[in-house]
Each structure stands twice: as C-alpha cells, then as structure tokens.
Amino acid sequence: MLHLRKIALFLAVVFCISLAGCSADAPQSKAAGSIDQTAVYRQNSASQQTQNLAKLCKVWGYAKYYHPAFLLGTSDWDAELLSLLSKASACETSDDVNALLHEWFTSLGEIDYKARIPKAASGSDASVSEADLSWTADADYLGEALVGDLAKLPTMLPTNLDRTHAPVFFDSLGVPDFSNEPEHGSDYTDPDFRLLGLFRLWNALDYYAPYLHLLDCDWDAVLLEAIPTMLDGTDRESYEAALASVTGELQDAHVWWSSTVEGTKLSYRSNPGEYYLPVPVSDVGGQLVVTGTADNCPLEKGDVLVSIDGETIDELAAEKKPYYSLPREDMLLTNAWRAIVNSETETMEVVVQRGGEECSFSVTGSEHSVSHTKSVLNGLDAFQVVGGNIGVLNPGVLESETELCNAMEELRNTDALIIDLRQYSGVIGLYFYIPTSYQPAIVVAKPNAATPGTFTKDPISCGYDSSLLTYSQSYYPYEKPVVILMDKNSVSRSEYLITILKQADNVTVIGEASTGADGNVAFLPLPGELQLQFTSFGIYEMDGAQTQCTGIQPDVAVHYTAERIREGRDEIMEAALDRLRRS
Structure with missing residues (x-):
C-alpha cells in the first residue's frame, strides 16, 4: 500500500501550469525579404499542397519529440517549422517535399542525447500505442532517404534525458508539461502563424492524448481536413474555430479552450451573449x-x-x-x-x-x-443521517481529507450509507473506507517519456488497509451496505472514485450513466495567447474496460422526469433510500 499522501497526490487532477520557459531565442515568423507566402499557398493545387503540409507536420512533430536537437533545446523547433512551411507548400510533387525534408533532417546534426540510450525497445503488454508511427518506415510515402533518416532516431529515448529545454517534460505525477512552448505575435492573416498553431496542436494530441484509439474518426484525416480550413481564414475567430474543430474530434469532455491573458475572452465562443x-x-x-x-x-x-x-x-x-x-x-x-x-x-x-x-x-x-449541480450543493451539509439510520455523504461539500475523516467518523455507526457522486468530489480518499477483503484497484495509463506516443499502464491498489492507521486513526472499513448516486453530471474525479468504489461487494451504483471523461489533464499553450486543457492520463478497470466516451453504467438505472422535478422530488435519491430501507 502506497503512502496515503502519495496516492492522493498521484490521483488528484492537476490544474496548474508550470512557468518554466524555453531558453531558445524567439523564432522569427518571417525572414527579411521573404517571398509573399500567401501567394505561394494559393498557387498550387489544394490536394498536393495539403498533402505536402500534412507530411511536413508529421515529420516535424516526430523530430520535435524524438530528435536531440529539440529535446536538448539546441534548435528552436518553431523556427525550424516556420523556415519550411512555404517551401513545402511550393513543392510540386511528393518526391520534391521528401527531398526537402531529407535535407532539413540532415541539417539538424548528429543524434547525441548526452545520455545513454537503452538497448531494449519498449513494447510490453502494459503499453498502449496511441500515435500511429508506421508511416515513418513507409518508403512509398516518405522516400528511401527520409525513411533512412528517421530510422536513425531510437525507438526508446534515454530515461535520464535532460528535458530542461525540451518541448515537453513531465511533472512529478507524470503529466506532460508544455510550458516551454514559445508564444508568438498574433498575425492571423499570416498562413505560417496559423499553420504553426495547427501543427503544434495536432502533434501534441497525437503523442500525448491517451484515447485516440477510441475515436470515431481517422486522426490523420482530421489533419488533412484542418489544413485547408486553417488556410481559408484570415482572422482570429477563424483561427480559433479551426483549432477547435480538431479538438472537437477528441470526444473528450475535459477539452476546454481559454485565453492566457486574464480577462480576455475567446473570439470563437459558444456563448457570445452577456x-x-x-x-x-x-x-x-x-x-x-x-x-x-x-x-x-x-x-x-x-x-x-x-x-x-x-x-x-x-x-x-x-x-x-x-x-x-x-x-x-x-x-x-x-x-x-x-x-x-x-x-x-x-x-x-x-x-x-x-x-x-x-x-x-x-x-x-x-x-x-x-x-444545476452547484445550486443543489447550496445549503447542503457535508453529511446527514436520515430515517432508517442511513447516512448521506455529500463529497462536493467537503474541502479536505480531514473533513472527510470527520464526516465518516460521524457516519460510522449508521446502518447504511449513500455517497452522492452526482457532485464533483472535493476529496479523493473515499476509497480508503473500502474493506481490504475487496481489494479494489484501477489501472492508470501515463505517457511514457521514453517512447512518445505510448502510454504505460500501471495498476494502483486502493482500499482500506490497517497500515493506514500509521498515518491516520480516522480510517476504518465501512462494511455495511453502500449506495453510490450517479448521473450525467458525474465526471472526472467523481468517475474515478465510482470506478474504484463499485468494485466492492457491499456497493451498488444507482442512477444514470456518467459523462465518460476521466484522467489527469494537461495544458497546452498555443500561438495567439490560447491554452487548451485536455485529458492526458488514461483510466481503465482491471479487466481493461474503459469509461472514456461510454461513461460508467449503473447497477440500477433510474432516470429523472420533469414531473418529479416539478414535485420537488429526487428520483435517484428516493430509489437509493428505498433500496437500503428494504435491505
């Protein structure tokens, strides 16, 4: 059993941004005396141009996350991309763009990570590959020379790599941190600026979004569709809309766009009214x-x-x-x-x-x-005891693990317990009240820093253990009947807790299917003073089942009706009380 504080820290959703900066010089979006790039983007057939730019996006992204020139911060990844965009767009054939990328890759210099490269490649049964990198070995797509170039990059990076200036590093939990990504001036008429934002976004998600294998769409097709959409616009709103069209395909309820400038609203907004x-x-x-x-x-x-x-x-x-x-x-x-x-x-x-x-x-x-959820919480107590000596716990009211321990001590002698996880829980330690005999566990898939695009699954044991008394005398095994309440508003941490708690034999879940968005979030800064929040950890049950996109299904389905709401009744709570009073 892990130390209580370590487990709580590991499982908490991260909502902070590191302020570490990139040491590389700020890239220049235009070289002095450069050609009219807007004209270049318009002169070629759309299909060839789009294919060229998509290939550039993928090769640049692969180098960005694998090549020591970028991982060690000796080359500026954005500046390198900006130097290639108009050239790639002007290429008339696939052979031309392959030759351009081959020459560029060679110019990045030797492949020296200043650290020992492991001999064994990753690929255990505990790994999930999200980024499809088969294209890196496709000579028909890239040409023999470029395939040979990419093959020089190891499939497994040094685990002790110095990522101080890398495009991505990882916090103590393993959440990817993109705060080294540079900001740029906002020229929404500049196709280079617009493509830079798109390519940064698509690659970050390609390598660090944990559920791409669940998507209803083809992720490469998303890129091919987004490129002409991005090039068709010339203003801020169309730029933001093109980026949002990409994240709209993620099927991730954690996705949230915001401005990095306090008080500034997005131009592309779902609710423009006041x-x-x-x-x-x-x-x-x-x-x-x-x-x-x-x-x-x-x-x-x-x-x-x-x-x-x-x-x-x-x-x-x-x-x-x-x-x-x-x-x-x-x-x-x-x-x-x-x-x-x-x-x-x-x-x-x-x-x-x-x-x-x-x-x-x-x-x-x-x-x-x-x-609705917050209005329900207004005036609620952290807990109460209702008729039949049934305890009701409101985790959304709790603000600390100490408050949880105090509430559960008061509920210790109840005959049954209702935990209302239609609320977003303010605490994580609920599973420490599951008796040891049930041995609940959950699988967390974290980004593997050594193999970008791959996530490593690790089981985490949860539940009450007598060793917890070393840290707190307040925990105990609650072995009497427990009912968890759930509906469409149950999301993220609430879903995490439900996934663990429902494994216990004394727990029944009642209500509606949950949202289906679980896992720690990461924050990606984008050119144009934007920031994207997205899911970066995968969450699985021990049998491999996932709740992302599907939601958790209740043991007993109960649905709200307008009629009962009009009467001031809570059908899901009533069903739980009725079940416990009859048990």
Missing part, C-alpha cells in the same frame, strides 16, 4: 428542464424549455454543437446547456411546456449562468 436564464436547468431525457427558481422569474421547477428568443432548443443545441468535444451524442445538452440559455439581450422570450401546455414568458436574464 445574459443567461436566471434559473438552473438540467438535461432530463434529452430535454432541458428547469430545476430551480429565482426571484422575479416566472419559470418554475419542471418547466421543459421549448424555445428561447424564437429558436427551439434543438436548433440552439445544433448551433452550439461544433464548440464542444462530446464523449457521445447524448451528452450535448449536458455539456452545452450554458451556451443554449445564453442571450445577447437582457429580456429573453422563453417558451416552456408546463402541464401539457405551452406557455410564453418574458424573462429578465442574469449576468451569470446558474449551474
């Missing part, structure tokens, strides 16, 4: 239903939204869909609700279905959206 419905809403069976009330607002609990400002909810959802990276289609309303209830005018014309009839209301908007 006002929102002043009441919380939730996805109930594929409809947005009002779940709370607000002063001076005519909307009531259980109202089903039909339209806002003349557009139906289905129409609004379809408009907002391109902005989101959805684990699956039925998650659109859950993810996009905030954008759907957004308006550019303070007075919103809202049509709802109430009691079988459609009703129209003028609603004064709020400057802030109202989260």
Whole structure:
C-alpha cells in the first residue's frame, strides 16, 4: 500500500501550469525579404499542397519529440517549422517535399542525447500505442532517404534525458508539461502563424492524448481536413474555430479552450451573449428542464424549455454543437446547456411546456449562468443521517481529507450509507473506507517519456488497509451496505472514485450513466495567447474496460422526469433510500 499522501497526490487532477520557459531565442515568423507566402499557398493545387503540409507536420512533430536537437533545446523547433512551411507548400510533387525534408533532417546534426540510450525497445503488454508511427518506415510515402533518416532516431529515448529545454517534460505525477512552448505575435492573416498553431496542436494530441484509439474518426484525416480550413481564414475567430474543430474530434469532455491573458475572452465562443436564464436547468431525457427558481422569474421547477428568443432548443443545441468535444451524442445538452440559455439581450422570450401546455414568458436574464449541480450543493451539509439510520455523504461539500475523516467518523455507526457522486468530489480518499477483503484497484495509463506516443499502464491498489492507521486513526472499513448516486453530471474525479468504489461487494451504483471523461489533464499553450486543457492520463478497470466516451453504467438505472422535478422530488435519491430501507 502506497503512502496515503502519495496516492492522493498521484490521483488528484492537476490544474496548474508550470512557468518554466524555453531558453531558445524567439523564432522569427518571417525572414527579411521573404517571398509573399500567401501567394505561394494559393498557387498550387489544394490536394498536393495539403498533402505536402500534412507530411511536413508529421515529420516535424516526430523530430520535435524524438530528435536531440529539440529535446536538448539546441534548435528552436518553431523556427525550424516556420523556415519550411512555404517551401513545402511550393513543392510540386511528393518526391520534391521528401527531398526537402531529407535535407532539413540532415541539417539538424548528429543524434547525441548526452545520455545513454537503452538497448531494449519498449513494447510490453502494459503499453498502449496511441500515435500511429508506421508511416515513418513507409518508403512509398516518405522516400528511401527520409525513411533512412528517421530510422536513425531510437525507438526508446534515454530515461535520464535532460528535458530542461525540451518541448515537453513531465511533472512529478507524470503529466506532460508544455510550458516551454514559445508564444508568438498574433498575425492571423499570416498562413505560417496559423499553420504553426495547427501543427503544434495536432502533434501534441497525437503523442500525448491517451484515447485516440477510441475515436470515431481517422486522426490523420482530421489533419488533412484542418489544413485547408486553417488556410481559408484570415482572422482570429477563424483561427480559433479551426483549432477547435480538431479538438472537437477528441470526444473528450475535459477539452476546454481559454485565453492566457486574464480577462480576455475567446473570439470563437459558444456563448457570445452577456445574459443567461436566471434559473438552473438540467438535461432530463434529452430535454432541458428547469430545476430551480429565482426571484422575479416566472419559470418554475419542471418547466421543459421549448424555445428561447424564437429558436427551439434543438436548433440552439445544433448551433452550439461544433464548440464542444462530446464523449457521445447524448451528452450535448449536458455539456452545452450554458451556451443554449445564453442571450445577447437582457429580456429573453422563453417558451416552456408546463402541464401539457405551452406557455410564453418574458424573462429578465442574469449576468451569470446558474449551474444545476452547484445550486443543489447550496445549503447542503457535508453529511446527514436520515430515517432508517442511513447516512448521506455529500463529497462536493467537503474541502479536505480531514473533513472527510470527520464526516465518516460521524457516519460510522449508521446502518447504511449513500455517497452522492452526482457532485464533483472535493476529496479523493473515499476509497480508503473500502474493506481490504475487496481489494479494489484501477489501472492508470501515463505517457511514457521514453517512447512518445505510448502510454504505460500501471495498476494502483486502493482500499482500506490497517497500515493506514500509521498515518491516520480516522480510517476504518465501512462494511455495511453502500449506495453510490450517479448521473450525467458525474465526471472526472467523481468517475474515478465510482470506478474504484463499485468494485466492492457491499456497493451498488444507482442512477444514470456518467459523462465518460476521466484522467489527469494537461495544458497546452498555443500561438495567439490560447491554452487548451485536455485529458492526458488514461483510466481503465482491471479487466481493461474503459469509461472514456461510454461513461460508467449503473447497477440500477433510474432516470429523472420533469414531473418529479416539478414535485420537488429526487428520483435517484428516493430509489437509493428505498433500496437500503428494504435491505
């Protein structure tokens, strides 16, 4: 059993950015006296140009993460790409671009990592390859000379490589850190600038996104489609939209775009208005239903939204869909609700279905959206004991492991326990109350620093163990019946905990399937003062099953209805209480 603090640290989702900088000189996007690159990009056939640029993207990305010139910081990876873009675009044939890349690769210098290279290549049963690197050995695609060049790079990098100035290094948990990526001036009319952003994004995800094998799309095809889209635009919004179209294919609910400049909003935004419905809403069976009330607002609990400002909810959802990276289609309303209830005018014309009839209301908007999950937590205690001596734990209210221990001590003598993980848990140590006899475990797939594009799976044992008493007298095995509550709002850390807890024989999961987005997140800075958040760890059950995209399925399915919401009832909680009182 690992030390409690180490486990908690390892499993916590990381939401911080290292401030380490790149020591290389800032790259110049234009050489003095350079040709009109916009004209170069337009003069060739789109198909040949796109193929040339896609090949450049892939070869540059492979060198970026494998070649010592970049890993040791002796060459500026962005400057090298910028020097090649217009040349590659101007190549008339595949042979021409292959020759260009061969000459460029040779110019990077000797392959010396200043560290010992392991003799054995990676590839154990515990590894998952996400980046398809078979193209690096395809002479029909790259030509014999370039294939020979790439073969000079080892398949396994030194584990003690000095990554101080590398394009990616790894924090103490193993999360990839891209803070050495340089910023650039924002010239959205410059095709070089635009392609630099696209190529940085596509390669970072190709090598460090853990679930590419689950995607419904072909990842190479995403690149081929994004290149002409990126080149067609000349402004900030089209640049951001082209990048978002790539991450939209990840099916990753952790994907989140933001500006690196505090107070600056994205130009490409799902919610451009300044006002929102002043009441919380939730996805109930594929409809947005009002779940709370607000002063001076005519909307009531259980109202089903039909339209806002003349557009139906289905129409609004379809408009907002391109902005989101959805684990699956039925998650659109859950993810996009905030954008759907957004308006550019303070007075919103809202049509709802109430009691079988459609009703129209003028609603004064709020400057802030109202989260259903957060509104539920308002006023909740960390725990309570209800009829039948059943404890109810609200992890979303807890702020520390000490608070968890205190709450569980108070619940020690209850006859059964409900853990409400429809909330985002503020603590990670819930699984320390699972008795040792159940031996729950989970598999974490972390990026393998020695083989970019590969993730190494490691099982992590969880659950109560008497050795924990060395660190805290508060932990104990809760061996009486436990019910976990779950719905579409259960995501990330909550899903992680459910995956572990549900392995115990005394635990039953009740509710709806969870979101399907689990694993520590990484942050990637992009040219144009942008930052992307995405999942960087894979999470698997011991039998190899994953919850990404699919969500966790409950043992007992219970769904919300607008009718019960109108009555102020919580159907999932009621089902849990009924089950425990009958057990």
